[in-house]
Amino acid sequence: MNTVEYQQVLGRRIAQERRRHGLSQPELAAMVDQPVAWLSQLERGVQPIERLSVLKTIADALELPLTELAADAGEDVHPASRTGPAEALRVVLAGAYSLCAMLGEISAPPIADLRAQTEKACALAGAERYAELSQVLASLLPGLEAAVRISPPGQQSDICELTAVSYQACAAALAKLGDPMASWIAADRAMAAAESAGNLLLAAAGAYRLASVFLDAREHALADETARTALAALTPLAELGDPDALSLCGGLSLLRAVVAARTNHPSAAFGQLARARRLAGRLGGQRANGLPEFGPQYVALYEIAVSLDLGDAGHALRTASLVDTRLLSPGRQARMLIDVARAYALRRQVAEATEALLRAEALGPCQVRDRDRARQVIGELLAMRTPPPVNLAALADRMEAGPAYADDGPISAAL
Secondary structure, eight states: OOHHHHHHHHHHHHHHHHHHTTOOHHHHHHHTTOOHHHHHHHHTTOSOOOOHHHHHHHHHHTTOOHHHHHTTOOTTSSGGGTSHHHHHHHHHHHOOHHHHHHTTOSOOOOHHHHHHHHHHHHHHHHTTOHHHHHHHHHHHHHHHHHHHHHSOHHHHHHHHHHHHHHHHHHHHHHHHTTOHHHHHHHHHHHHHHHHHHTOHHHHHHHHHHHHHHHHHTTOHHHHHHHHHHHHHHHHHHHHTTOHHHHHHHHHHHHHHHHHHHHTTOHHHHHHHHHHHHHHHHHHTTOOOSSSOOOSHHHHHHHHHHHHHHTTOHHHHHHHHHTOOGGGSOHHHHHHHHHHHHHHHHHTTOHHHHHHHHHHHHHTOOOOHHHHHHHHHHHHHHHHHSSSOOHHHHHHHHHHTOOGGGOOSSOSOOOO
16 A cells, blocks of 8 residues: 555544534544644645654544554555664664573673764764764674673673663664654663662662653653652752762753643642752753753743643743853754744744744754654645745745645644
């Protein structure tokens, strides 16, 4: 079945199941957090689904197994996870390295080599060089699994820590490539390795990554519970002023703020932001060794995102005007500008939103999920103005966006 045929069959199936449940198009659209026009186009077979997470949301709303809707899907469904670096990382995760190590089929490199390779993997993940990262991990992870089983007891903890850090790098990359399910697997393995090492901070960093993955997958209850319990464990250490603990508590508070906003609890959301701001003040100029990146500028970025999730465009724009973008990486700047564009779009200020998107584009290529978020805003803007401004139409062509694209929920994905 080709992609067009799949879209038509999928659209008819969704319409049939919606009617079987006695739901109107507006009712189902509200349940899956999408515009009614998008659902109408989907049922007519002219609107593709770009993300597997969106298809899963529809399947849950219609009380169907995901496999029934995803069967015979074309490659357009969740393309990021089926080709290129994301697929290579998924293949790495699928290897039964621990079993091979138990059977003695993998030799263990010296710990110095494992440490150097782990540092290289972290650097590649940070530089977003994912194809190279997959190549490094393809040899590093089997080596770590073998080393943890045959190394002397005195090295076990160090090797477990290296294993945790390597899986965290893999989880971070998969999250940015738009594959929360595979990232979930990698994050869970990172936490298990950190716990084997007896390293509280590294285990908490794994919990932060896992909560981020849950948030990307829209598993809000799981994200909040993971963040809440990790915060409870870390708070005593943070009260002693440990910079890593302060940074982790701050990052976990920001994640809880996003969860609260997306579940429509504004007081809780701004309460978590206030807590994160206090932690950033206590951290001051100290630098944490691990994830997450944290400080006053990051609190501001999350405040913009939270404001948008709550529909307060004015607060988002006021906060954005106070951010010193010189302290942000180009990727963070682009992410903020996309959120600024969303805020202007909520106010139906097409020219201002377009200008923000053009500034984001000028910063260079963006991540898969950021490109999707930009396309969503462009689709909303095109629907507001007929004919569209010339610069917006040109941007839409470059981004391959259109009015029907607005299909992936709130613009403010986890930062």
